[in-house]
Structures are given as C-alpha cells and as structure tokens.
Amino acid sequence: MCGVGGILYKKIGNQGTSSVGKDLVKMLESMTHRGQDSSGFTVVGEDIDGDLVLRIWTDDPAQAADILSMAEEALQKAGGVVRTRSAWGQFLRLTIDYEGEIPALAEAILNTPGVALHSIGETSEVIKDVGTPVAMDGIHSLSQMRGTHGIGHVRMATESRVDVNHAHPFWAYPFTDVTVVHNGQLTNYHKLKRMYEDQGHRFQTGNDSELIAVYLADKLANGDTLDSALRSSLSDLDGTFTYLVSTKDGLGYAKDQWSAKPLVTMETDDIIAIASEEIALRGVFNQEIDRVEPQNNEVMTWLL
Amino acid sequence: MVIVNAAGLTTRELNGRLKELAASGQEITVLNPHVGHNIAVGIFESCRIQITGSVGYYAASLLDGPEVAIDGNAGWALGENMMAGKITLTKDAGASVGSTMRGGELFVGGNAGARAGISMKGGTLIVGGNAGFLTGFMMQKGRIIVCGDVGEAVGDSMYEGAIYVGGEIGSLGTDAKTEEIGEDELLDILATLESHGIKQRYTFTKVVSAKKLYHFDSLERLEKTVI
Numbered sequence: 001m002c003g004v005g006g007i008l009y010k011k012i013g014n015q016g017t018s019s020v021g022k023d024l025v026k027m028l029e030s031m032t033h034r035g036q037d038s039s040g041f042t043v044v045g046e047d048i049d050g051d052l053v054l055r056i057w058t059d060d061p062a063q064a065a066d067i068l069s070m071a072e073e074a075l076q077k078a079g080g081v082v083r084t085r086s087a088w089g090q091f092l093r094l095t096i097d098y099e100g101e102i103p104a105l106a107e108a109i110l111n112t113p114g115v116a117l118h119s120i121g122e123t124s125e126v127i128k129d130v131g132t133p134v135a136m137d138g139i140h141s142l143s144q145m146r147g148t149h150g151i152g153h154v155r156m157a158t159e160s161r162v163d164v165n166h167a168h169p170f171w172a173y174p175f176t177d178v179t180v181v182h183n184g185q186l187t188n189y190h191k192l193k194r195m196y197e198d199q200g201h202r203f204q205t206g207n208d209s210e211l212i213a214v215y216l217a218d219k220l221a222n223g224d225t226l227d228s229a230l231r232s233s234l235s236d237l238d239g240t241f242t243y244l245v246s247t248k249d250g251l252g253y254a255k256d257q258w259s260a261k262p263l264v265t266m267e268t269d270d271i272i273a274i275a276s277e278e279i280a281l282r283g284v285f286n287q288e289i290d291r292v293e294p295q296n297n298e299v300m301t302w303l304l
Numbered sequence: 305m306v307i308v309n310a311a312g313l314t315t316r317e318l319n320g321r322l323k324e325l326a327a328s329g330q331e332i333t334v335l336n337p338h339v340g341h342n343i344a345v346g347i348f349e350s351c352r353i354q355i356t357g358s359v360g361y362y363a364a365s366l367l368d369g370p371e372v373a374i375d376g377n378a379g380w381a382l383g384e385n386m387m388a389g390k391i392t393l394t395k396d397a398g399a400s401v402g403s404t405m406r407g408g409e410l411f412v413g414g415n416a417g418a419r420a421g422i423s424m425k426g427g428t429l430i431v432g433g434n435a436g437f438l439t440g441f442m443m444q445k446g447r448i449i450v451c452g453d454v455g456e457a458v459g460d461s462m463y464e465g466a467i468y469v470g471g472e473i474g475s476l477g478t479d480a481k482t483e484e485i486g487e488d489e490l491l492d493i494l495a496t497l498e499s500h501g502i503k504q505r506y507t508f509t510k511v512v513s514a515k516k517l518y519h520f521d522s523l524e525r526l527e528k529t530v531i
Contacts, residue, residue, distance in 0.1 A: 033341070259399065259417075259418040259419075259436065259437050259438075262379075262380060262398065262399065264398075277339070277360065277361075277379060278339045278358060278360070278377060278379060279338065279339035279340070279360060282338065282339055288357060288358055288376055288377075289358075289377075290377075290395070290396075291377060291396065292396075293396065293398055293399070293415075293417040293436070295417070295418055295436045295437045295455055296418065296436075296437040296438075296455070296456065
C-alpha cells in the first residue's frame, strides 16, 4: 500500500507561510493503516538563513557525530559556508551560503563514507525516518516547520529494504528542490535507472520511487514545465503509480493508466489538499467535504 | 430509533454494536463515522441503518438484507458483494463501488470512481452523476445505470448484464457493444430512477457484451470430465 499526502497554501497577498508541517503530520498519521515502516515529509517555502538548506544522514549511529562533521568539512572544502547547524542522532541540518554548482557540492558530501544526502534545496527540506508520523514529530519537530506547501508519505515496503534512506520522499540528486512521494511499483525501474546512470545521474538507494524524482528533475532541467514532465511520465513509466511531486514553487500529482492507486483532492480558495484517502483530507478540513477522485492517466499541477 | 456514536469506538466494537441492534430490529443512526473503513459490514438482518457523514473503504459490504443510507462520500468498494438489500449514498463513491454485488440495489447520488460494478453478478447499481474508467469491467449479470458520463473502456470484458449510460461514453471496452433499448426496459429504468427522486428523462445508450470473446459453451477439459 503506502499513503501519500500533500498540501499547498495559495499565496493571498503577503500571507507568508502556514502550518505545513503540522498539517502533513495530521494527514499522514491518519493513514498509518496504509504503512508503518517509515514516514517522511518535504516542507517547502520557509525563509532560509543562507542560500541552501541541506539534510544529511549517516547510517552509523556509533560514529554519527564524527561522520557528520567529516561531511561538513567536505562541504566547506567544496566552497560552502555554514550559516546555521543543528545535529541530533544520525541527522544533520545545515543552512549554507554557496555559489558553485550543485553537483560538485553534492558529490563532495557523498564522498564521505557512510553519508546520505536527503535533500538540497533553496527552500525545500526532506525529513524522513523509520516509524510513524507522530513518533517522528517528537524527534524531528515537524510540527514547528512552516512553509507554503509540502508532501508526505507513510510506507509499506514492497520492493526494497526498510531503513531511513529508503523512506520517502526522494530527492532528485543533484537538482535542488525536486522531491517525490510514490504509492505503487515501477516495472521498468532497472532499465531506466541504467539509462540515467549512463548519463551520469547518481542514485542513492535501490528504491524504484527514487527514479521518479530523478526522471522529473531531469525533465525540468531540460526545459519541461512541471505539467509536461508529469504528462510524459504517464507513458515513460511502467507499472502502477500515484505519485506527488513538490518543487520550489509547485505541487503536482500523476496517476497511472490503470487508476490502480487511490487519490482524492480537495481545493478551496486558500488550500489545495491531496491524499490517498479522504480521512487524511479531514486532518485539514474538519467538516464534511466535497472531494474529487482523479481517474486514469490524470495529471494536475498547481504553481504558487 | 437508536443512536450509535462511532467516535471513540474501534471498527470491531462499532460493527458488533450494529449487528446486535440489527438483530433486535431497531432503526439505527450512526453518528461521526469520520471516513472510517469497514463500517456496517456483514449485516444479515432486515433493518434500517442511517449513517450521518462520510465513510471509508468497504462500507456496507457483505450485506444481506439491510437498507443502509449514507449521507456523505464513500471510499473504495462501497457495497462490495451485497447479496440483498439497499444502499443509498448522497455524494461521491470511490473506485469499485458495488464490486461483485449479487443482488439488491445500490444508489450513488454523486459521481463514482474507476471500475464501478466490477465483476457484478446481479442487482442494480445506479450512479446519479458520472462514473469513471472501466465501468462494468468483467460484469457477469445485473444492471448498471449511469445518468451522466462514463470514462474509457466501459463494459470491458463483460459477459452478461447491461450498462445504461445517460451521458457521453469515453470509449467502449474490449468486446463491448451498444444495442437498442427495449421500451419495457426503458420504462423500468425510468421507474427505478424516479424511486430515487430523479425525474429527468435521459436518452440512454445501452452497452452489452458483443460476445466475441465469450466461450462459455466450450468447457475446459477438466470441467468436461466433471460433467
């Protein structure tokens, strides 16, 4: 199974940011019956103290502090200037000033053994962990995170291992701010992954959903709009999928040709909320709602 | 009338309570369903259940007898495998509404998702609005009446039964065809719709199996040995 959810607050005047972290925790917690292996969130749109915000993780709990410091040093050598730093357990969040190319920065960090990069964004950050959303909130203070939009996921693993790295969302290395959550299985994953690796793209996990993020980011980098990138994915990706994508200024979904995986959407003058199940939408809208259930081969995008 | 407040009850507690009350023949109102899954499942008594609010997946499934009225939306597989009884839903149903139903009547006031009436084996499924992709997929018996439009591949691989569409057809599914509606069956459809307060006279297109892929007259080798 798996559950996906997303929310976008339309900017009305200078409304600024909203309680995106809190909303997403509520939405995804109500779908833990769809998966409890891991949870994850992307929150987008908060002002960052610096050019970029990075989320780094190490798989080695015993030497976490040392390994994360090494990754930070590598980043500094590559030209990054750390503005703010917070570290807890195996997790490190940095905001930095950086004027170079993103691939060089990402490569420098990932060359530190035992390190994974969960995201690099101008305003997007990925927070993912094993366990349920509310449990995660206690560790990662998700409810405090504000933004304009975001996506979230609860996972019931089918095709790849259960650990923090294989939790969704997947960030598209090495492009900023493109992240994806996915419910389904891709059947042409290995073929496409080899193709992208031949073109120089790097994958951090064996999870098929990571491919969608790389696919979309590659399309966007080559001039596609978010909408056209999602539309071409309908024929380029095989298998079953309902996935959500968030970018620096947008949110979207795509549903496969079989309409195999659920999704409902709800839009008001202020908010767009999308989720696998209506019960998740009710985490944002307390009253009975009118919702729409998208069909086969459907794509929708919203831009701020 | 007895009121059951679903808030704070587990699904098992709620359904246990509904079964007890159904056996005692009382009219039941369920409050605060909060889009929960598996509400009012497996009830075999003739009784009336009113659910105030939206329900999740498999609501009122495995029914044999009750009349269930839901004021709200429903998730996937509302009324799955209903044997007899009546379900009415005021708003939208998710995918697979009325899947494998064998009897009774299921009315959706709003739109239905993909695969409405998949593998139906009897009864009547009525959709007041539009129905989605693969409506009546592998249908084996019964009637589906859709007042609005249907999506792509309507009646795909259906064996028997009929799908009546009041609006546009996205496309016909594999081995589905349209045919003329008889006057008696049209009157019957209009009467059925009128019983749900729909008075508009739709021009229905009837979709049935073309039976080019239909080979039930030639039994499998093992089946022949059984006969």
